[in-house]
Amino acid sequence: MTELRQDPTTKQWVIIATERARRPQDFVQQSISLTLPPYKADCPFCPGNEHMTPPEKMAYRSGGPVNGPGWWVRAVPNKFSALIPEGSLIRKEEDGFFRKMDGVGQHEVIIESPQHNLCIPLMEDKQVEEVVLAYRERYLTLREDPRFSLIIIFKNHGPGAGTSLEHPHSQLVATPIVPLSIRYRYEKAMGHYDDAGTCVYCDYIRAGLRVRTRLVMETERFLAFHPFASRAPFETWILPKEHQASFGSITMNDSKEFSRVLKVILLKMYHALNNPGYNYIIHTAPIKDEQEEYYHWHLQILPRLVTPAGFELGTGMFINTALPEETAAFIRDFPV
């Protein structure tokens, strides 16, 4: 018997295809990691090549000139920005039927380390802390721009996850509109609040702590679990246990605890699955709604262990061939 499970936060149904279910170990990857050098002369993100990127927006450095070496985390505009901080927010009509507007926004790259061949799970704890603090700082700076509606921080790891550059980096996109699937997610949370008077993510956390079968890690202030309606094998969510709508509200101290959870989860996956490709994204409230009772920021990791095909692309409904209870137990018990 296969099973349909509904994500309580989006109301999206997922097919858990137990008929073709695979065991957690079946997802171990052929390693995608070539042996990379710690420095590459033609890499635009390696120290000494700062002139190969647009001028930096922010850097953590112990000395050295701006746009020179000496930094350990560095944020620069994406050289091939999808959105740029110019133009008008006014919608225009085309041919009496179509609507368009200028691509107003910001698209940044956060270079996570000077070292070409590192990745988050293999970094020192302190370095991962600094990466998360850079996320926070760029978020807090960009939310002041009244043209932006939402700030999305994400990472692509591995060629199967859409990375074009090896050097460890994350990305940030500030958009002038709230993308529709974020709006839908937000509306569902609002609907739950209107019905139940509670934040659906807070309820999810309470249920997770009661059931515990899908928990992977718990600290004083954070929780990591494989969601009940996981869309893909080893999908993982990390949430603050206390209600907080926006990533922009995270404290410096909580940033450190969050970075530790992120690192441990990625380290477990790195060893358990042999350096899988993945995407992660920080889901957070639109800038104007950062104080709302009904949204709750969280990070979602989507490993790229299977290829979504026509059914998923066309319906938004995912077929998952692993049981989240089994993958969670596998990762929870995996020693690092």
Place this chain on the structure above:
Amino acid sequence: MTELRQDPTTKQWVIIATERARRPQDFVQQSISLTLPPYKADCPFCPGNEHMTPPEKMAYRSGGPVNGPGWWVRAVPNKFSALIPEGSLIRKEEDGFFRKMDGVGQHEVIIESPQHNLCIPLMEDKQVEEVVLAYRERYLTLREDPRFSLIIIFKNHGPGAGTSLEHPHSQLVATPIVPLSIRYRYEKAMGHYDDAGTCVYCDYIRAGLRVRTRLVMETERFLAFHPFASRAPFETWILPKEHQASFGSITMNDSKEFSRVLKVILLKMYHALNNPGYNYIIHTAPIKDEQEEYYHWHLQILPRLVTPAGFELGTGMFINTALPEETAAFIRDFPV
């Protein structure tokens, strides 16, 4: 300047990243086609191996026994079905917070040819007609089952598009619920109808015929174009020019004309882009709404020329590095 364009049918914004735009020729693929044999002894879809699939639901054959050779198109249940026609439609609660139900539905494979190494663009016209007639026949049969809400017909071509078997085949999934992103698409069409009193797809066709820059092919009863807010390079839609909510309403004659358009479009892409991977899906109204004024069935082809990454997965908002006006002209003028 980059540009945001809104899909009039979904209201989803797409980023047309003209800053990093590539010319249509830049998307030509390294060939993914190995030289395949016309017959493979261990392929479950090759003639003579009918016992390797579940018993057939339908076959077009000139003779020979059921579940034996002699067919030219054959529909069988997927051996690893995501949904099966058993169980209950009643929702169940788990742990007082989560909702689930049995995976009731049907999941079929439509084997498009006895020949292992064919693909739609290289088939005889008559064979493609028969494939589309098989889609139609399976649709009409399955819509009679009151447990099913929606019938989705789709195809994955090439390993990058999630195919696991080489032998040419399509798939059909009958779901017991309307997947959320189909529901959203449907609601937007309903909203347009409430506002404007017209089908948004009919309006789209009228605008397309007026503007013509994104048209790829026009026949008496069908239109193929690259949409204004294309999510990916060479995204293509094929629609009936006259209003028709459900694929289930297509006539035998129109099936033939539709199959000809589908073949020509895929043949142009096959040669122009060197056999690219792609997914296609037939979007059609839920079974209970087949006669509505506001939905309009159509086929969407999504080539897999670039990899959607964290931004797309997290926001549902696509970054397209090609201009649909340029890709449409390239395909329109490509001789086949």
